Amino acid sequence: MVLLAGAVLGLFGVMLADWGNPQNSGICVSCFVENTAGAVGLHANARMQYIRPELIGFVLGSLVSAFSLGEFKSRGGSAPMPRFLAGLFLIVGCAVFIGCPIKLFLRLTAGDLTTLAGLAGLIGGVVVGLRGLAGGVDFGRQQKQVGTTGIWMPAMFVLLLVLVLVRPGFVYFSDRGSAALHAPLLVSLGAGLVIGFLAQRSRFCVTASIRDLFLMGRRAPLLWGLLAFLLVSVSGNLATGSFRPGFYGQPGAHLDFVWSFLGMALVGWISVLLGGCPFRQLIKAGEGDSDAGMVVLGMLVGGGLVQSWEIAATAAGVSLFGKVAVLVGILFVLLNTLLFRERPAAAADR
Amino acid sequence: MRDRFDKICLLAIVVTLIAIVAFASGFVRSDKNRVGDERGPAVERAIQEQVRANFLLETFEPVEQLKEKREYAAALLKVQELEKSYPGEPHLQILRGSILVEQGALTEGIARYAAAVRVNGDYVDANSRLNRRTEITRLVEDSLPGIKSSLEADPNPTYKKALKTLYYLQSRLAGGCE
Numbered sequence: 001m002v003l004l005a006g007a008v009l010g011l012f013g014v015m016l017a018d019w020g021n022p023q024n025s026g027i028c029v030s031c032f033v034e035n036t037a038g039a040v041g042l043h044a045n046a047r048m049q050y051i052r053p054e055l056i057g058f059v060l061g062s063l064v065s066a067f068s069l070g071e072f073k074s075r076g077g078s079a080p081m082p083r084f085l086a087g088l089f090l091i092v093g094c095a096v097f098i099g100c101p102i103k104l105f106l107r108l109t110a111g112d113l114t115t116l117a118g119l120a121g122l123i124g125g126v127v128v129g130l131r132g133l134a135g136g137v138d139f140g141r142q143q144k145q146v147g148t149t150g151i152w153m154p155a156m157f158v159l160l161l162v163l164v165l166v167r168p169g170f171v172y173f174s175d176r177g178s179a180a181l182h183a184p185l186l187v188s189l190g191a192g193l194v195i196g197f198l199a200q201r202s203r204f205c206v207t208a209s210i211r212d213l214f215l216m217g218r219r220a221p222l223l224w225g226l227l228a229f230l231l232v233s234v235s236g237n238l239a240t241g242s243f244r245p246g247f248y249g250q251p252g253a254h255l256d257f258v259w260s261f262l263g264m265a266l267v268g269w270i271s272v273l274l275g276g277c278p279f280r281q282l283i284k285a286g287e288g289d290s291d292a293g294m295v296v297l298g299m300l301v302g303g304g305l306v307q308s309w310e311i312a313a314t315a316a317g318v319s320l321f322g323k324v325a326v327l328v329g330i331l332f333v334l335l336n337t338l339l340f341r342e343r344p345a346a347a348a349d350r
Numbered sequence: 351m352r353d354r355f356d357k358i359c360l361l362a363i364v365v366t367l368i369a370i371v372a373f374a375s376g377f378v379r380s381d382k383n384r385v386g387d388e389r390g391p392a393v394e395r396a397i398q399e400q401v402r403a404n405f406l407l408e409t410f411e412p413v414e415q416l417k418e419k420r421e422y423a424a425a426l427l428k429v430q431e432l433e434k435s436y437p438g439e440p441h442l443q444i445l446r447g448s449i450l451v452e453q454g455a456l457t458e459g460i461a462r463y464a465a466a467v468r469v470n471g472d473y474v475d476a477n478s479r480l481n482r483r484t485e486i487t488r489l490v491e492d493s494l495p496g497i498k499s500s501l502e503a504d505p506n507p508t509y510k511k512a513l514k515t516l517y518y519l520q521s522r523l524a525g526g527c528e
Contacts, residue, residue, distance in 0.1 A: 023525035031527035046395065047471055048528075098528060166374075169390020176477040178527045248517040252526020255517075314528045315521035316468050 005195075005202040006225030007232045012191040013106045014236030016054070019183035023242070023251035024110050027054060027195075028103035029278040030094030033303040034312065035179045036160065039172050042304025047177020051164040053185050055282065057192015058199070059157040062286025065200035074150035076290025079139040082336055083291050086270050087298025088305065089329035090278050093270070095302075095312035096263035096322045097121075098252050101206040101277045104264065105226075107253065109233040111245035114253045114260065121261035125268020126210045133272065136342040142291060150288025153296060157286075161189075178252075200287055205280035207271040252315065259318040259326065266329045273333070403479040406441045413445045417452070425449050440466035444473060444482060456493055457512040463489060464515045467522055474522045483523070490519050 009027065016026035025031050038049035066072040094100045097118045099107060104122060108115045163171050164185065174180045182188060198204070204225045212220030237243040247255070254260070271277040274295060276284065281299070284292035306312040311325045352360070410432065416425035429446050436442060447462030463473075463486055472478035474486055494516055501509040 022527045025527040028527055041391075046399070047475075098526070103527075169392055172392050172395070175396070176475045177471055178525070180475075180477055181525070249520030249524055250526075251521065251524035252528050253521055255514075312528065314468075315518050315526070316464075 001198070001202040002204055002221050002225035003228045005198040005204040006228035008198055009102070009195055009204070010109075010229040010232030011236060012195060013102065013229075014109075014233050014240060014242065016183045016188065016191060017106075017242065018240045019187055020181060021183050021188075022178040022181045024107045024112065025099070025103060025178070025252065026106060028099050028106070029055070029058075029282065030091050030100040030299075030303070031103065031178070033091060033278070033299050034095065034307055035174075035303075037300050037303030038174075038179065038307060040160075040163070041170070041172065042300065043307035045177075045307045046172070047174055048179045048307055049172040049174045050179040050182060051160050051171065051173075052182070053161070053164060053189035054192035054195075056157045056161045056164070057189050057194075058196040058279065058282045059154055059286040060161070061193040061196020061198075062200035062283040063154045063196075064193070065197040066287035069201075071200075072150065072288045074145040074148055074288045074290065075142045076145050076149060076293070077143045078141060078291050079340065080291065080294045082139060082340070083274065083294040084298040084301075085332060086274055086336075087278075087281065087295035088302035089298075089332055090267055090270050090274075090281075090295070091299050091302030091306055092311055092322075092325045092329050093263040093266035094278065095306035096318055096326050097260050097267070098254065098313050100279065101264075101267060101271070102279055105206065105230060106233055107250070109230060109243075110237045111243045112250040112253050113245065113247045114250055114255060114257070117257035117260040118264040121264035121266075122207070122268040123210060124261070125265035125270075126207060126272050127214060128265070129269045129272025130211060130214055132269075132337050132341075136344065137273065137337050137340055138342060139273065139291075139336075139340055142289075145290060149290050150293070153285040153290070153293035196283060196286060199279070199283045203280075205276045205283075207268060207277035208275075208280065210268070211272055254313050254315055254317045256313070256318045259313070259323060262326050262330070263313075263318075266326055266333070269333050270329075273336070400479075406439075406480065409436075410441055410445060413449075417445070417449055420452075422449050422453050438469075440469040440473070441480070443469075448485065451489060456497075457508050460489065460493060460512050460515050460519070464518055467519065471522070471528075474519075486519055487523055490516055490523065494520075 013026040017023055032052035032055050034048055035050045035052050036055060037043055038045055039051045063072070097104070101122055104115050104118050108119065167173065202225065204222060206226060209220065209222040209226035212222045267277065274281065278299060281292045281295040285296045309321055310319050311322045313319070313322055413425050413428045416428060426446065426449055429442055429449070433442055443462045443466035447459045447466065450462060451459035467473050472480040473482045475481055476483055497509055497513050497516060501513055
C-alpha cells in the first residue's frame with residue numbers, strides 16, 4: 001500500500017503539471033494553501049488566488065478512507081495554539097524555499113539542482129527534530145473527543161468544494177499568474193481524492209519517510225514509498241520532457257541556498273514535532289484529528305500572511321521579511337522545545 | 351431514541367438548511383437588505399485591472415510610436431518626461447529596457463526588463479494584456495550565449511550581474527508557482 005501511495009503521488013505530481021498545473025508544481029501543498037488563502041480573501045496577490053481542488057481531495061479522500069474502514073476517530077486537545085502557530089511557520093519555511101517537501105522532490109526529479117540545499121535542510125531539520133523528541137520534547141498526548149469534533153475540518157473543505165463549484169463573487173480566481181494555471185477541476189479533485197484515500201490507508205508522508213530512515217534504516221516501510229515516489233516522478237518527468245537538469249533558469253526557484261536550507265530545515269524540524277509534513281496534516285485532519293486541523297488552520301493563515309507580508313520568496317530571491325520570518329520560526333520552535341520538554345528527572349518522579 | 355428536544359433541534363436544522371439553500375441559490379431575493387456592491391469584489395477588481403492596462407497602453411503610446419520610427423533618443427527623452435509623472439512605473443522600465451536593447455546597451459536593457467518583471471509578473475504572462483513574453487524570451491535566448499562568453503573573456507562584475515539577471519528572467523519564463 002505504501003509503494004502504491006508513493007507511486008501514485010509521484011505519477012499525479014508529474015501529470016497534474018502536464019495537465020495544466022504550474023511547472024514542477026503538480027502537487028505542492030504550500031503553494032496550494034497560498035492559492036486557497038488568496039481565493040478566500042486572506043491575501044491580495046492577484047496572481048495567487050484559486051481554491052485548489054487537490055487540497056479538498058486530500059482531506060475528503062482521507063475522510064472516505066477513514067470512514068469506510070472504521071478509522072475515523074475524533075481526537076485532539078494536544079497544545080492547540082502551538083500547533084496552530086507551527087502550521088503557520090510550516091508555510092513560512094515552505095514559502096521561503098518555494099515549495100513543500102513533496103514539491104522539493106518533484107523539483108529535484110525534474111532536474112532542479114537548486115533544491116539540493118533545501119533537501120540538506122529538510123534532512124537536517126528532521127535530524128534536529130528527532131534529537132528533540134529523544135530529549136523529551138512532546139506537545140502532549142491527544143485525547144479522544146466527545147461528539148464529532150473531527151468532522152468540522154472536513155466540513156470546511158466541503159464548503160471550499162461548494163465555493164469552487166459555485167464561484168460566488170466574493171471568492172477570487174486569478175486569471176493570470178501561477179494560480180491561473182490549473183488542471184481541469186474534476187481531474188484535480190479526482191487525483192486529490194485518490195491520493196488522499198491512499199495516503200490515509202498507507203500513512204505515507206515524505207518527511208516521515210526521512211524520519212523513519214534515521215529511526216529504522218532500510219527496514220522503514222515509508223522509505224520504500226518515498227523511493228517509489230522518486231522513481232515514478234523521475235520516469236514521468238523524463239517521459240513528459242520536463243527533465244531539465246541544472247542550477248539556472250529553473251521554474252519557481254532561486255539561488256539563495258542558505259535560505260533554502262534554513263526554510264526547509266524549519267519545515268523538517270516542525271514536521272517531526274507535529275508527526276508529519278503539511279500533506280500529512282491534511283490527511284490526519286480528514287480522519288478526525290482536530291490537532292492536525294489546528295495545524296491546517298495555521299497553514300491557511302500562514303498562506304495569507306506569506307503573501308501579504310512579502311515573506312514568500314520569488315525567483316529573484318528571498319526578501320528581508322522572508323529571512324526574518326524564518327528566523328522567527330526557528331526561535332518559535334526553540335522556545336517550544338524548552339517549554340514542552342519533559343525532562344528525565346520529572347519523568348522519573350512520575 | 352431521540353427525545354422531544356432532539357426532534358426540535360433536527361427540525362430547526364432542516365428548516366435552516368432549506369433557508370440557506372433558498373437564499374444562496376437566489377430563489378429568495380432580499381434586495382432591500384443589500385448593503386454591498388452587487389458586482390462583487392472579484393468583478394470590481396477585473397474592471398480596475400482592465401482600466402489600468404488601457405491607461406498604461408494609451409498613456410505610453412507616444413513612446414512606442416517614437417520607438418517604431420527608430421527615434422530612440424526622442425523616445426528615451428519621452429520616457430524620462432513620463433517618469434516624472436509616474437515614478438516607479440514598471441511599464442516605463444519595460445519601455446526604457448526595449449529602447450536600450452535596440453540601441454545596443456544590452457546589460458542595462460536587461461536590468462530594466464528584470465526590474466519591471468520583478469514588480470509586475472504580467473509582463474511574462476501570456477494571459478495578460480501587458481504580456482511581453484515573446485520579446486523577453488527572445489532577449490534571453492539571444493543575449494545568454496553572448497553574455498556568457500563575454501564573462502569568460504572578461505570577468506567583469508557588470509557581465510556577472512547581467513548573467514544573474516538573465517537567469518532570473520529565464521526562471522520567470524519557465525513558470526513555477528510564485
